[in-house]
Amino acid sequence: MTPREPDHAARHAVRAEGGADRAAVAALHTAAFGDDGHVAALVEALRPAPLSFVATDGGRVVGHVVLSPARLDAPRRLVDVLTLSPLAVLPSHQGRGLGTRLIAHALAAADAAGAPLVFLEGPPDYYGARGFDRADEHGFRSPSLRIPPAAFQVARLGGHEPWMTGTFVYPDVFWALDCVGLRDPEA
Structure with a gap:
C-alpha cells in the first residue's frame, strides 16, 4: 500500500x-x-x-453504480438476474480504487439479495480483475451481436446453479435508450 491509500479509504464511503x-x-x-x-x-x-x-468524498458524490433487474432465458425457465450498468467515477477521482469498491459493494448486495448472476458489458481487463468472467465461456449468450464477446461478462454468485445458462435479456429501457452494445460510427 502506498501512504495515500489509507487516507483515501478513510475519506471515501460507499x-x-x-x-x-x-x-x-x-x-x-x-x-x-x-x-x-x-x-x-x-x-x-x-x-x-x-x-x-454512491461513493462519496467528504459527502460529495464522486462515484455511482446501479444494479437493475434483468432476465436469463434459460432452458428450464426464466431466471431473475441483475445487470451492473452503469458504473462511473468522476475523472478527478479515478485511479483511487473507487470503482473497485463500488463493484465489490454491489456484488455483495446482489449476493445478499439472492441474485444468482450479475451481467455487464465492459472492458474485460478491468472487470475480470473484479469478479467477472467472459460470459460465453460459461454457456451464456449475448443479447446483441454488437457486444464484443470478450466484453459480455458475468459474475456467478452464491445462488447460481449449473443449469442456469442461456440468453441474457436486458430490461426494455436499455433497448429504448439504445444502450446495448456498440454502435458503428461509420454505419
Whole structure:
C-alpha cells in the first residue's frame, strides 16, 4: 500500500443512493462518460433501482453504480438476474480504487439479495480483475451481436446453479435508450 491509500479509504464511503443524490449522480455520469447526458438519462429511466450505490468524498458524490433487474432465458425457465450498468467515477477521482469498491459493494448486495448472476458489458481487463468472467465461456449468450464477446461478462454468485445458462435479456429501457452494445460510427 502506498501512504495515500489509507487516507483515501478513510475519506471515501460507499452507501445506498438517496433521493438527494439524483442531481449529483446525473452530473457525475455526464462528466465520467463525456456525453451529452445519454447515460444520465439511462440512470434516471432505471429509477427506482433496487440496488443503487454512491461513493462519496467528504459527502460529495464522486462515484455511482446501479444494479437493475434483468432476465436469463434459460432452458428450464426464466431466471431473475441483475445487470451492473452503469458504473462511473468522476475523472478527478479515478485511479483511487473507487470503482473497485463500488463493484465489490454491489456484488455483495446482489449476493445478499439472492441474485444468482450479475451481467455487464465492459472492458474485460478491468472487470475480470473484479469478479467477472467472459460470459460465453460459461454457456451464456449475448443479447446483441454488437457486444464484443470478450466484453459480455458475468459474475456467478452464491445462488447460481449449473443449469442456469442461456440468453441474457436486458430490461426494455436499455433497448429504448439504445444502450446495448456498440454502435458503428461509420454505419
